[in-house]
Amino acid sequence: MKRVLITGAAGFLGSHLCDRFLKEGCHVIAMDNLITGNLKNIEHLFKHKDFEFYHHDVSKFIHVPDELDYIMHFASPASPIDYLKIPIQTLKVGSLGTHNCLGLAKAKGARMLIASTSEVYGDPMVHPQTEEYWGNVNPIGPRGVYDEAKRFQEAITMAYHRYHGVETRIVRIFNTYGPRMRLNDGRVLPAFIGQALRGEDLTVFGDGSQTRSFCYVDDLVEGIYRLLLSDYAEPVNIGNPDEITISQFAEEIIKLTGTTQKVIYKDLPVDDPMQRQPNIDKARAILNWEPKVSRAEGLKITYDYFKSLPEEELYKKEHNTFEGYIRK
Numbered sequence: 001m002k003r004v005l006i007t008g009a010a011g012f013l014g015s016h017l018c019d020r021f022l023k024e025g026c027h028v029i030a031m032d033n034l035i036t037g038n039l040k041n042i043e044h045l046f047k048h049k050d051f052e053f054y055h056h057d058v059s060k061f062i063h064v065p066d067e068l069d070y071i072m073h074f075a076s077p078a079s080p081i082d083y084l085k086i087p088i089q090t091l092k093v094g095s096l097g098t099h100n101c102l103g104l105a106k107a108k109g110a111r112m113l114i115a116s117t118s119e120v121y122g123d124p125m126v127h128p129q130t131e132e133y134w135g136n137v138n139p140i141g142p143r144g145v146y147d148e149a150k151r152f153q154e155a156i157t158m159a160y161h162r163y164h165g166v167e168t169r170i171v172r173i174f175n176t177y178g179p180r181m182r183l184n185d186g187r188v189l190p191a192f193i194g195q196a197l198r199g200e201d202l203t204v205f206g207d208g209s210q211t212r213s214f215c216y217v218d219d220l221v222e223g224i225y226r227l228l229l230s231d232y233a234e235p236v237n238i239g240n241p242d243e244i245t246i247s248q249f250a251e252e253i254i255k256l257t258g259t260t261q262k263v264i265y266k267d268l269p270v271d272d273p274m275q276r277q278p279n280i281d282k283a284r285a286i287l288n289w290e291p292k293v294s295r296a297e298g299l300k301i302t303y304d305y306f307k308s309l310p311e312e313e314l315y316k317k318e319h320n321t322f323e324g325y326i327r328k
Contacts, residue, residue, distance in 0.1 A: 001050070002026045003068050005110075007058050007101065008075035010037030012180045013115065013173075013217070017072055018042055020221050022050060029064060032075065033057040035089060036082050041180050058097040059089070068108040070228060073101045074115045076149070080269070081186035087145040094149025095156070102160045102168075111167040113228045114157050116235060118174045118276055119147045128243075128277035131172065131235045141271040154235060161233050169227050174239025174278045178217030178298065179305035183313055188212065192250060193306050196257035197314055206268030208247030213277045215240035216298035219291040226287040239278035240291040256299055 004021050008014040009030030014037065021028050027050040030042060034055065045051045056062070058075045076093050077083040083090040098114060105112040121129045122137035137147045154170055161168040177189045184194055195202050215238070223238035244252075250263045283289045306314075 002070065003029065003066070004070040004072060005029045005031060005064055005068055005104075006072045006074060007031045007097070008037060008073075008115075009053070010034055010039055010041050011074065011078070012041070012178075012182070013176065013220070014072075014074045015041035015180055016178070016217050016221050017074065017224070018045055018051070020225060022048060024225075026050070026070075028052070029054065029068075031056050031058060031062075035086065036077050036079075038182075058100055059092040060100070062100045062104050064104065064108075068104070068110040071101055071105050071110050071112040072115075072224075072228070073098060073112060076115070077146070078117075079182070079185040079187050080143070083146040084142055090145045091149050094146075094153045098153045098156055102157065102166060105168075106160065106164050106166050111169070111228065112157070113169040113171060113224065114153055116154050116170050116172045117146075117150050118172055118237070118239065118278065119143070119273075120151050120154065120172065121273075122147060123271060123273045124275055127275050128241060128279040129237065130279040131237055131282060138271050142269075143271045158233075168233055169230070170233075170235040171224050171227050172235050172237045172278075173220065174215055174237065175212050175276065176215045176217055176220045176239070178302055181302070183306055183309065184316055188246060188249065189214065189253075189302070190306070192253040193257065193303060194314065196253055196259040196261065197306065199259065199261060201261045201264045202250045202253065202259075204246050204250055204263055204265050205272065206246070207265065208250070208263075209245055210268075210272065210274045211243045211245050211276060212249065213240050213243045214249075214295055214298070215291055216293035216295075216301075219293050223283060223287060223289045226289050227283075230287055232282075232286050236282050236286065237278040237280055238283055238289070239280065240295075241278055241280055242291075242295060243277040244295075252295075252299070256303055
């Protein structure tokens with residue numbers, strides 16, 4: 001039986017990875033400090049004989065007894081609300097946390113996969129984004145705490161691979177959605193659905209011409225799993241190349257939810273990327289992977305999940321600190 005450590009296991013993506021690796025017959029060691037994660041995402045696993053949970057901050061020394069085959073490093077704030085509210089912790093988990101996980105991988109002889117992000121491309125000047133593009137990132141802007149943490153994470157991971165011979169994999173994750181997202185975490189999809197469910201107008205920042213490409217979580221997890229088991233050590237984009245403008249997306253949500261509310265426009269936050277679309281040629285060629293779930297199908301599943309949440313979740317407010325960083 002393979003033993004896998006998953007950091008950030010109580011988060012959106014981490015919890016889905018726990019499900020997948022248990023389904024694959026692995027023993028899963030879940031780790032999370034719960035600063036943004038939620039135990040509700042993994043409570044259905046607590047009785048599973050091959051699941052264990054460690055409440056721990058990976059920015060501090062990590063001790064895991066016995067052997068490890070795989071380490072999946074997904075610990076990090078991922079929404080603007082989170083990483084603008086806790087910028088130091090965001091930088092630490094991308095640097096110190098990654099360093100600790102790599103040291104553990106080296107000591108255990110484990111293969112390690114890190115969760116990087118399309119944000120390493122910043123506000124891109126190349127479209128769609130290929131893995132060879134180095135990005136257009138403002139290191140001292142408000143988003144720099146997240147973007148540069150991920151860029152450093154990639155750099156130290158490749159250094160451990162080249163210098164210490166650690167088996168490493170790097171996934172660059174594009175916009176992903178599905179059940180277990182936080183309804184009010186500031187990201188566009190849950191923000192729109194939450195506003196629609198509350199009968200509020202849908203808020204679009206900027207003129208709505210900026211684009212995003214949304215990948216359903218099951219497709220993403222499949223791509224990550226295939227990358228882990230591959231022999232490819234350099235970054236691979238995993239995402240859905242079906243690009244849509246934010247204004248078009250708002251109209252899709254209005255149609256899906258049946259809301260009668262209108263779209264309102266506010267100033268665009270500083271350094272918010274104007275385009276986001278993955279080139280997935282490498283994923284197709286190396287992993288034989290491409291997304292299968294259409295946006296219409298995935299949105300229906302996600303909307304039904306959000307509708308099933310308790311009413312207090314629907315009206316739970318999280319301060320949108322992004323509004324303090326408006327593009328001048």
